[in-house]
Amino acid sequence: MSEQTAAATPAQTQPETTRKVPLRSPVTDIYETRDALVLLMEMPGVDANDVEIAVDNRVLTVTGRSSAKAPPGCTLVHAEYRDADYQRAFTLSDAVDPSRIDAVAADGVLRLTVPKAAPEPARRIAVRRA
Amino acid sequence: MFYTTPGSGWLDPLREMERMRQEMDRLFGELMPTLRREFPPMNIWAGENGVVVTAQVPGVRPDDLEITVHENTLTLKGRREPDPQAAAQDVAYHRQERSYGGFARTVALPFRVDPEKVNARFDNGILTMELPRPEADKPRRIQVRKA
Structure with a gap:
């Protein structure tokens, strides 16, 4: 399992969002x-309801x-964070079942x-006689 | 954006310097995410009836949060527990970016707060604390009488 490199992030193949909040990569434990x-x-x-996977x-x-x-009715007088949308992409290995x-x-x-x-069971292929 | 309390500012240069140092730390913290920042990050909003303090505390159970108000100080204490499922079994971490443990932050407010009227909500990891200013403490306009 590896994270997508910035160049291959699907975010860039999708239309630009028209939201006023920044798009961040969420802090993640795996x-x-x-x-x-x-x-x-x-x-x-x-x-x-606002999560898309x-x-x-x-x-x-x-x-x-x-x-x-x-x-x-309030104005921001001190800011340490900004509300953000989140997006992150991961490439899954064959060891997991994404379905x-x-x-x-x-x-x-x-x-x-x-x-x-589940590990794919080894299959035996019978040989037919010509 | 600055948030000053009455009596601080130019009246107390040491406190002002400390505040500037904190502000610089915050700016650098945003540029260099590897540096430790204060947890939880808080936003302070000023309204007509008082202030609203919002804090990002994702993964903290509302029961593990403790809010105390004394005079004009607001203290937020809490604990972020590691994932119980991960703690219960033998797991291998591929990536660990989140942090766990206890935290506490104190904020000085520009006025005294009535602790009975404080209202706190927790939505999707964001804590919103409404701190109304007591009626008797609100600024009043004083009419100037003609002599």
């Missing part, structure tokens, strides 16, 4: 258990749109569980 690969991505301000050609792309809003990804979002963290693929 760990492997006995039967799955787990990704934990920090996307504060992104609701579960796509797998194309073994490239897993996760996009989250922030729904955080400024408090009404059975499970995704759960809670408290601003998206958890993706990618089960490991």
